[in-house]
Structure formats: structure tokens, C-alpha cells
Amino acid sequence: MPKLKNIFIHLLIMSLFVGFVLAIRFKPITQSLELDYDEGLNLIKAFLYGQGFSLYTQIWNDQPPLFTVILSQWFHLFGQSIFAARFLIILFSALLIWCFYQIINSELGKIPAFVATLVLFTSGLFIRLSFSVMIGIPSLSLAMLSIYFLNLYQKQYRQPFLILSGGLLALSLQIKFLTVFLIPLMLFSLALTNVTIFPKKQLKIILQPFLWWLGSLGVVFLLIGLCFQQFSHLDQIFESHFHQPSEIKLVNFNNFEYLKKIISPDYEYIFLAFLGILTIIIKKQRNGLLPLAWLVTATLILIKHKPIWYHHYLLLTIPISWLAAYAIASFLDFCKNWHHSKSLKIKKFIFLILSATFIFLMITTPANPKGRPPTDVEVIQLLLKHKNSTHWVFTDRPIYAFYAGLRVPPEMAVISYKRLNSGDLTSKQLLTILQNYCPEQMVLGRWISQIKSDSDFMAYINENYSKIYTDEKKTVEHYLLNKVHKCTPKHSLE
Template sequence: MPKLKNFLFHLLIIFLIAGFLLAIRFKPITQTFELDYDEGLNLIKTLLYSQGFSLYTQIWNDQPPLFTVLLSQWFTLFGESVFAARFLVMLFSALLLWCFFQIIRRDLGILPALVATLLLFTSWLYIRLSISVMIGIPSLSLAMLSIYFLTLYKERFHNSFIILSGGLLALSLQTKLFTIILLPLILFSILNFNLKAIQQKKLWFNPFVLWLGTLSVIYIIIGLSYQQFSNFDQLLQSHLNQPIEKELVNFNNINYLPRMMSQDYDYIFLALIGILAIFLKKRREGLFPLTWLGTSLLFILNHKPIWYHHYPLLAIPICWLAGYGVALLLDLLSKNFKSANIKKLIFPSLAVVLFIVLVVATPANPKGRPPNKLEAMQLVLKYKDSTHWVFTDRPIYAFYAGLRVPPEIAVMSYKRLHSRDLTSKELLAVLQKYRPEQIVLARWTGQIKSDSQLIAYINKNYSKTYTDEKGITEHYILSALKM
């Protein structure tokens, strides 16, 4: 019973964090049409999967399957809505923050852990990513839970902890593959601990093998269950065949990286103090976030293009290292405050003030891509009853209407189009195969209309019902519907 009560208490904390996120960003969560284009891609994949279409063999998908499957089950429980999907990501974010706090608390104490967690919460675009239907935060959340169970294992030597840790990182990798950068860090950490424990004669088995074996088995089982490996080219081709576009800042890593990190220069300063503290105090545990930061920097410098949703890979270790800086500063300050009562009051008070200032200073950043006018959405809804398929480069329109898009083009992303994985010829074939009753162009309009055969087919078989002033958003209906 005490263990159950403890588990329920921590579960309540996670829900309270998610509730707090909802409270401070209620308007963006409930009213923003689309926080990021990836929201529409993830939502429509889930809608199609829920209706019986299989990933990879029918639904084109360049990401691991776990989030789509989990979100589908979530929709079964709470209904298919953007809000429900965003709340699920908020829960993942709350879990990440809880794990982050617990890991640092066990090493540095409550106050450094609290400050580090507040810094992470208010780091550049973390809140926005926490309320967007994107897969980065869920993947990092599972990775942090894996690291948390690893810290528990090093304290208690329970086999279940090492198994849970390996299994959770497998789930993280099956959500988004970018957490693979943590694999060598964790393996080295286990190996280092393993050698010490064997020398002290505390181990009767090899946790290194058990952790890696658990990860491999679970990762392979999930991959086989969703035909992931039979269509592995979908996961690789669009990512590896990106043409370099030097005019875009995202491809200029050395320029874009400082731009991202400049948002949190104050946190970086505190992290530098933390790095100094790690070496001065000889805190070996601090080498993990330090190595994480170095690995992430190498990854981002060599990955093209880089996007803002890669930034948490840097923010987490920066704020973790900042926790060591806070611990050092508190240690120096405490020597000047002899009264225990003063220390008990002043430090928590400073943390509360810091939290309020950071939350107020952190903008909502609902810089999604809402339509300037709702005419296109209203037209999609107007013809909903006579529509089976919607051809669109922005599938959020179809999701809001509860309509399907051809599964071959569920993901019409920048990477897919620019890697030539999806060509105009293939788009024309989709139109001819499905004869969708509606077409909504709202993202790649110019690129799609630049193909003479494709636009000739559209003009011949469809009637344009709407175009905005900039000619970016256009709506068409099958000519037969107008008769």
C-alpha cells in the first residue's frame, strides 16, 4: 500500500503539471488552428490508422510507429480532436519534467533540481513544443524515464529497473529516432558502473547485456509488428536525400545554432558554472549531461536541415548542467547564512520568484500557421457530406472535418518533396486513382501548380471555389459536385 500511495502521488504530480500547462496556455491550446505543420501530418496519419489503414504499407510514413499507435488508442478513449492530441503531448511533457526533477534531486538536492526544472520549462519554445502534436517531446520523455530507472537501478540493483530502462529507450526510439544519440552515453554509463560493481562483488549478472538485450528485443518486436523493416526506405530516404539549400538558414548550422542558443544565454552562463563545479567538486555524475551536450552539439552541427524542435536535445543538458551551477552557488551562499531558518526561507522564495518571472517572460509562441481567413475550412465542411477523399498538402483541414486523405500523401512534407521521394507524377497518379471530391492547397501551392500536367488535370476535372489574396490557399471541388 505505501508503494501504491507513492506511485499515485507522483502520478498526481504529473497530471498537475499538465494541468498547469493547460491553464497558462489555454488559449493557444484550444484556439490555435495549427501550431506546426507537423501537427496535421501526425493527426491525419493517426486518423487513417484508426480507420484500418496500415503504416508503411499503405500510409507513407517516415517516422517510427509508436506515437501514431498510441494516439490512435488515445482517440478511442477521448475522441478524435486536436485538443485531445495536444493534451496527450502535455502529459508526456509533464512526465519529462518530473523525471528530470527526480534525477537531479537524487544527485544535487531539491532546490537545484527545482531551479533546473524551471529553467527547462521556460527554455526556448519548450512550452510551445509541449502543447503541439509533435513527436519530439514524447520521445524525449520516454528517454528521460529510461534514464530515471537507470539511476534507480544503480541505487538498488533490482533487475526490473534495468529491464524497464532498456525497454523505455526502445519505446523512445520507436517514437522518434533522434534519441539514438543517447545510446552510447547510456551504454558507457552502464559499462562504467558494471565494472565498479563487479569489483565490489555486488553483481551476479551483466546489466550491460540485460539492458541492451531488452532494448533490442522490444525495438525489433515493435518494428516487426508494424512492417517497419520491410519498408525501411521510408524511414531513411527522405532524411538522407535532402538537397542542400544554402539560402535557407536551417541548412546553415553554424549560423542557426547560435541563433537558437542565444535565446537561453543566461541558462548557458549558469551551465558553464555547473561545468566548472563538476570538475572542482569531482562530481562524476555530471559527466553524463556534459557528454549529452557535446553529443547533441555534434549531431546538430552535422544534421541538415536543423529545426527548432531539435533544440530540446540541447536545452535538457544545458539546464541539467545549470543545476550543478545552482548547487555550487547555493553552497557558496549558505556559508554566508548561518541561520538554518533563513536558509529555509530565502532559497525557496528565490525559486518561486524566479519561476514567476520566467513564466511571465516566456511568450506563448502560438506561432502556428492559422489560416488568415476561415473560408477554405468552411468550404471543406460545406462539402463534407459528399466527400470521401481530400487531396491536400496541409492535412489539418481534412482532420478538422473528419475526412480522409489518400494514405500515399498523408505526409506531404518539406523533406519528402525536396528529396524527390514524392514527385508531381506520383501526385497526378493519386488524383487519378482516388478522384478526391475536394482539393485544398495551402502550403506547396506554387510547387504543385508548377507542373503543367498536374494543373491541367485539376483545371479539367475540378472547379475552383476559393483562393486567398496571396494565391497560397486554394480550394477546389470535383466538377461533378457542382452539377
């Protein structure tokens, strides 16, 4: 019964977190057409997968398969809507926050854990990313759950925790490969534990925890990859990521400038993290080596990786918040040198101040960027008007097709900057897709100038399509297939 009571309390706390995020960000969650272009890509992949199309062989996909599968099943249970998808991300965010708090609470106590959670939640872009349909939060939440179970193993030395930790990190990797850098860091943390509990044991006994952890990670990762034929299409996953020509004009390729820009709202948190690092070094706190190694490794990755995007900041803000907890713990230790009664009063006072600060920061933390409002509802209305006679929609912004409940050619489900910039998707290939599917409707809303610069592509459109809508800024165009046309589709809905 005590265990059931604890589970209920933890679920209640996570529910309150979810409710709080919904309350303070209800408008952008429910009314923003698209918080990020990646939302449209993730939504349409899940939609197509739910329609029976397979990943990699039919749906072009440059990411691991797990999030698409999870989101597709979520739609099956709760209906296909942008709110349902964003609510799923909020749940992943709640899991991340819960794991983060529990890990620090077990190491440093409630107040440092509370402050660190406050720092994380109010950091630059965390709230906004907590409901954007993107893969960063889901991947990192499972990675934090993996660290949580590793933390439990290091305290209780129970093998199931080790197996769960490895398996959960595999799930994280099958959502986004970027968490792969945590593998050596977690192995290092495990090694520190083994040195403590097995100082004079045989090599076989010392290596056993590593084998269990790596074994569970490898088995789960391989099973998912084999199930979705992931390893037969590694070119899709790696080609566009590692063949990005630099565009000096874009700030995203200027790593130092862009990093400085995205961390600028959190300089005070970085100062706390710096104090936390000093505490770890001076007091030789082994537990603090994991977040410290995480921060150093993630910083080196982001300095080298090109291009970097704002959502990569999560890789920094988690260890920064974690390290800040050590600074708070050091301050509380200082308070303990005072008379006990005074110390207790001070702790209560600190807790009240922090609680008030938490509520204030939650309310005042801006939702920026607020997402793209539904200014192009006319396009969605046009798609819906002709939905009954439409088999396919050709679009460079799949969010429109998702809102209308229409399919896009699966080969172009991911029409992203990385794919176009790397040369993986060319104008010639787009023309071939157009010819093969003969989509009854076409919407251009992101790469108009790039697509229309190809003369063969435009010649085909002018011959077979009629433009019936252009917005005032001429950034969105809608076309209908001519009733009398020369296009013969090579792909049907079946």
C-alpha cells in the same frame, strides 16, 4: 500505504503541471489552427490508422510507428479533436519534467532539481513544444523515463529497473530515432556503475547488466518493428532524411547561424551550464558526465545534421538545464560553510525567491511562435459542406482534412518539406495519386507554386476540377471535382 501516498503526491504534482500549462496557454492550445505543419501530418496519420489503413504498406510514413498508434488509440478513447491531441502531448511533457526533477533530486537535492526544472520549463521553446502535436516531446519523455530507471538501478542494483530502462528507450526510439545517440551514453554511465560495484568480479558478472539492458532494448524495439512491418519499409524511414540537397538560402542549412538564433533567448542558462561543467570537472562528479556527454554529443549532431529545425533545440536545452543544477548545488555547498542557522535561513530565502521567479517567468514567458490562427475557416467550412459527397480529399496541408474528418490518399499523408526536397515525392507521383483516387475535393495551401508549376498536373486539374475558393492572399485554393468528369477512381473506401 506510504508508497501509495507518494504515488498520489507525484500524480498530483504532474496534474498541477498539466493544469498550469493549460491555464497559461489555453488560447493557443484551443484556438490555433496549426502550431506547426508537422501537427497536420501526425494528426492525419493517426486518423487514417484509426480508419483501418496500415502504416508503411498503405500510409506513407518516414517515422517509427509508435506515436501514430498511441495517438490513434487516444482518439478512440477521448474523441478526435485537436485539443485531445495537444492534451496528450502536455501529459508527455509532464512525464518529462517529472523524470527530470526526480533524477536531479536523487543526485543533488531538491533545490538544484527545482532550479533545473525551472530553467528547462522557461527555456526558449519548451512551453510551446509541450503542447504541439509533434514527436519530439513524447520521444524525449520516454528517454528521460529510461534514464530515471537506470538511475534507480545505479542506486538499488535491482534488475527489473535495468530491464525497464532498456525497454523504455526502445519505445522512445520507436517514436523518433533521434534518441539513438543516448545508447552509448547510457552504456557509459552503466559502465561507471559496474566499475564501482564489481571492481574484482568475473567478466561474466560485469557484463550481465549490459546484456540485460541491451537485451530488453533490442527485444522491445524488434517486436514493435516486426509488428508494424517497419523493417520491410526502411526506404520510407531513411530515404527522405538522408537525401536532402542543401538550400543555402534557407537558414536551416546554415547550422551555426540557426543554432545561434535558437539558443539566443537562453544565454544566461548556458552560462549556468558552463559553471556546472566546471563544477563537475573540478569536483570529479561522475553523475555529471551523462548530461555533459549528452550536451557535447547533441551539439556535434546538430552541427553536422542538415537541415536543423527549431524543435531540435530540445536536444540541447535538457542537458543545459541539467548541468545548471550542478552550478546551483555548488553554490549551496558554498553556503554550507557559513553557520548552520544562517545557512538554513539563506536556503529558505533562496527557495522563496526561486518560487516567485518561477511563477513570474511562467506567466511572462512568451508563447511565440503562437501558431497559425484559424484564418482559413472558410476552407474547412467548404470541406464540411460537401463532406457527405466526399470520399477523398487531395491536399498538401492535411490539417484541413483532419478538422473536416475526411480522408486523404494515404500515400500522401506525409507531404512534407523533406519528402519533396529529397525527390521522394514528385509532381508525377502526385498526378498518379490524383488519377487513382479521383478525390471529390482538393485544397492547396502550402506548396501551391511548386505543385502548379507542373503543366501536366495543372492540365488534369483544369480538365476535371473547378476552383471555387481562393483566399485574399492567394495562398489557399479549394477545388471541387466536376460532376461530369473523365476520372475513374482505382481506389474505393473499402
